Amino acid sequence: MTEKKRNRLRDIRIAKGYSEKELADRLSVNESTVAGFENGTVEPSIDDLEFLSKIYCISLDDMLNENKPIDELFKTKRRFEFHTSGIHIEDDNVNINIGDTKEFKIHHHTSCARMKAYLGLITSILAIAAFILLGVLCNAWHVAWTVLLLTLIVPALYETIAYKKPSSFPIIPIVVGTYCAVGLSTGIWHPTWVMIFAIPLYYMIIGFIKTIKEER
Numbered sequence: 310m311t312e313k314k315r316n317r318l319r320d321i322r323i324a325k326g327y328s329e330k331e332l333a334d335r336l337s338v339n340e341s342t343v344a345g346f347e348n349g350t351v352e353p354s355i356d357d358l359e360f361l362s363k364i365y366c367i368s369l370d371d372m373l374n375e376n377k378p379i380d381e382l383f384k385t386k387r388r389f390e391f392h393t394s395g396i397h398i399e400d401d402n403v404n405i406n407i408g409d410t411k412e413f414k415i416h417h418h419t420s421c422a423r424m425k426a427y428l429g430l431i432t433s434i435l436a437i438a439a440f441i442l443l444g445v446l447c448n449a450w451h452v453a454w455t456v457l458l459l460t461l462i463v464p465a466l467y468e469t470i471a472y473k474k475p476s477s478f479p480i481i482p483i484v485v486g487t488y489c490a491v492g493l494s495t496g497i498w499h500p501t502w503v504m505i506f507a508i509p510l511y512y513m514i515i516g517f518i519k520t521i522k523e524e525r
Contacts (some may be wrong), residue, residue, distance in 0.1 A: 310352060313375050318361070319347040321372065324379050325365055329441075335364050335422055337468075338365040355519055356476050362470055365448070436460050444445040452493040475518075480511045 322332055333340040345351025362369040367382050435460045443453035465479035484507050492498040
């Protein structure tokens, strides 16, 4: 990435009012990684750049286009649509839908991080409750612990879908949890161990796809 593009990333971050720490929290990376994106010590991947553009609610092309003034990136864009089924209003990152069912719905794209936190909290409560119930009622303490892996799986799945970020897919806890649950509950450890190969295979595939995108 050129120095101009790195400086542009810094200027966009400042224009949006994010500190390096705040942006790092949104990206789920260290603060030093964000600083590295801007000073050239860390090269952002295509996934990182796409994630950044979604956080800023601008297109990837606009974010990297050095010829487009930064102040034009965040001008309010309103779109009104009237249909027989209702009204759709889009203003920046907020979608308001008023349907013929008299429902009033507001969707805010930048609330993904908050939703992920809520899912993590709810999943944790339910997983702990399920763990205790399985242990007490079924005396299945030896296998019930695998339910706790859902606290890692559910939020990561949401992040994968919401941000279209394949690298966030929780392949490791899914495979390990499934393997252990099957083995502990049935005693069958062979040949189910072959599912472990799904982990490196998955990362090889997304790594290959990422390389192809970066070369374009």
